[in-house]
Amino acid sequence: MLSVSEELKRKLKKVNESLRKVYPISSLDTSAIRDRLSKIGNFYKLEKWKDKELKNWLNGKTLVGVDGSVNSTKGMQTRTLSVFQALAKGTKGEEKWEADVVTPLLMPEEEKEEGKAAREAKQRGTILSILEMEVAKFAMKEWEPKAILMDGSLLHYYIDDMETWIKVAEIAKQYQVFITGVAEEIGTHSLVKEVFPEYRNWSDRDLLYGILQVGEVFEWEGWSPSGSQMWKIVMRSSRSPQPIGIDGILSQKEQRLDLARLVYTLTPEQGRGIPFWLDIVDNQVRVTDPLVEMMVEEYIDPDLRYRLFGQKRSERVI
Numbered sequence: 001m002l003s004v005s006e007e008l009k010r011k012l013k014k015v016n017e018s019l020r021k022v023y024p025i026s027s028l029d030t031s032a033i034r035d036r037l038s039k040i041g042n043f044y045k046l047e048k049w050k051d052k053e054l055k056n057w058l059n060g061k062t063l064v065g066v067d068g069s070v071n072s073t074k075g076m077q078t079r080t081l082s083v084f085q086a087l088a089k090g091t092k093g094e095e096k097w098e099a100d101v102v103t104p105l106l107m108p109e110e111e112k113e114e115g116k117a118a119r120e121a122k123q124r125g126t127i128l129s130i131l132e133m134e135v136a137k138f139a140m141k142e143w144e145p146k147a148i149l150m151d152g153s154l155l156h157y158y159i160d161d162m163e164t165w166i167k168v169a170e171i172a173k174q175y176q177v178f179i180t181g182v183a184e185e186i187g188t189h190s191l192v193k194e195v196f197p198e199y200r201n202w203s204d205r206d207l208l209y210g211i212l213q214v215g216e217v218f219e220w221e222g223w224s225p226s227g228s229q230m231w232k233i234v235m236r237s238s239r240s241p242q243p244i245g246i247d248g249i250l251s252q253k254e255q256r257l258d259l260a261r262l263v264y265t266l267t268p269e270q271g272r273g274i275p276f277w278l279d280i281v282d283n284q285v286r287v288t289d290p291l292v293e294m295m296v297e298e299y300i301d302p303d304l305r306y307r308l309f310g311q312k313r314s315e316r317v318i
Contacts, residue, residue, distance in 0.1 A: 022201045033211050036195045041220035044257060045213065046235075049265045057258065061146035062090040064139045065277045068132040068151075070124055071287040073296060073309050078104045081300075081309060082124060083292055086131035087285040088139040088148075091277065096138045098131040105308060129160035133168050140177045147178040147262060151278050154181035154247050158228050169229070169249050178252055180259045183245035184274055186234060190222055204234075208243050212236035214269075217260050218243075224250070235260050237267040237274075244273045 037043075049057065068086035084100040102123070136148055150157075157165045172179045186205040196207065212218060216236055223232040232247040233256060246260055266275035296305060 022199075023206070027196075027199065028210075030211055033196075033207065037191075037211070037218060037220075040194060040222075041218055043212075044217040044219070044260075046215050046217060046257065046261050046264055048215070049261060054262075054265055057262070058146045062092045062094060062143055063262075063277065064088055064090045064094070064136075064143065064145045064148045065275070065281040066132055066136050066139070066148055066150045067278060067281040067285050068128045069282075069285050069287040070128050071289065071292050073292055075309060079308055080104065081292075081296060083287050083295060084124075084127055084131055085285050085287055086128065086135045087281055088135035089277075089281045089284065090139065090143055090145060092143075094139070094143050096135045096142075098134050100127055100131060102127065125156070126160045129157050130164055133157055133161070133164050136179070137168055137171055140171045140175045140179075144175050145177055147180065147259065148172075149263070149266075149275060149278055150179065150181045151274075151282060152181055153183040153232075153245055154179070154230060154249075155225070155228060155232075157181075158230070169251075172249060173251060178248070178255050178259055180246060180248040180263070182263055182274060182278060183247075184272065186243065186245045188223060191220060194220075194222055205242065208234060210241035212243050214239060215264055217257065219256075231256055233260060235264065237264045238269055238271045240271070240273050242273065 034043075066086070066088045068084065070082055070084045072080040072082040074080075081101065081103045084102070086098045088094075088096040132150065136150065139145060139148060154165075157168070168179070171177075186203070186208065188204045189202070191204040192199055192202045192207050196202065199207075208218070212235070214236055217233050218235075219233045224230055229250040230247050231250055231253045232245060234243045234245055236243045244263075246256075246263060248256060248259060252259075263275050266277055267273060268276055271279075296309065300309070
C-alpha cells in the first residue's frame with residue numbers, strides 16, 4: 001500500500017468540503033442552466049455527415065490538420081534546451097514540417113534578468129504559434145485544401161502574433177480555405193459572468209459541463225473579443241460531457257455550422273471530443289521526453305551535454 005499521512009487525508013477532506021460550497025448540488029440543475037442560456041444565445045442540434053455528404057462537401061479537396069509540440073531537457077530553467085515542431089498534414093498524404101531549437105544559454109545577458117521565467121514561457125508559446133501558422137500558410141498556398149483544423153483556439157494565434165495571424169486570415173480568404181480552431185479546453189469566464197454572476201469562481205467550462213446533448217452547439221456573441229474578427233461556438237462532439245470550443249474567421253461565419261458538423265463527423269463517439277485527424281497529427285508531431293533525450297545525445301557534443309545539461313538528480317542511487 002502507498003503511505004499516506006493522516007494529515008494529508010484530513011486536508012483532502014477539507015478541500016472536498018470547500019469545493020462543495022463553491023459547486024453546490026443545487027446549482028447544477030441542467031434545465032435551469034439551459035433556460036438561462038437560451039435567453040442570451042442559441043442552441044443547434046447537428047447530425048453527422050454520411051460518407052457521401054462529406055465527400056460532396058470536400059469536393060475533391062484535401063482536409064488539413066495542424067498541430068505543434070514543444071518539450072525541453074530537464075534541469076534548471078536557465079540550463080535547458082527546448083525543441084519545437086509544427087506539422088500540417090493533409091488527408092491525401094501531404095506533410096509540411098517546421099522546427100526550432102531554443103536555449104537560454106544563448107540569450108543576451110540582459111534578457112536573463114527580471115521576469116525571465118514569465119518571458120521565457122510566453123516566448124515558448126509564441127514560437128510554437130508562429131511555427132504552426134507557417135505550416136498553415138504553406139498548406140493553404142500549396143495544397144489549396146477545403147478546410148484546415150488547427151489544434152487549439154485561433155484566438156491564441158491572434159494574441160501571440162497578431163501580424164502573422166492577419167496574414168494567415170488573408171491567405172485563407174484569398175485561397176477560399178475554411179480555417180477553424182478546435183480547443184479541447186474552454187478557458188473563458190465571460191459566459192458565467194453574464195448569466196450566473198453569483199458563481200464567481202466558476203469558469204464557462206464548469207457551467208457547460210454536461211449541459212449540451214451529443215451533437216449540440218451553443219452560440220453566444222459575447223465570446224468574440226472586440227477587434228479579433230472571429231466567431232466562436234461550443235459543442236459537445238462526443239459522449240464526453242465536457243464540450244469543446246470551435247472558432248473561426250469572422251468573414252467565414254456563415255460556414256460555422258458546417259465546420260462544427262465537420263468536427264462532429266470526424267470525432268469518435270467514445271473519444272474526448274477532438275477529431276481523429278487532429279489526434280493523428282498530434283501523435284506524429286509530439287516531442288516526447290525520449291525524443292528530446294535522443295536528439296540531444298545525437299547532436300550535442302558529449303562535453304557540452306554533460307557540462308551544460310547534466311542533472312545531479314540523475315545520479316541518485318535510490
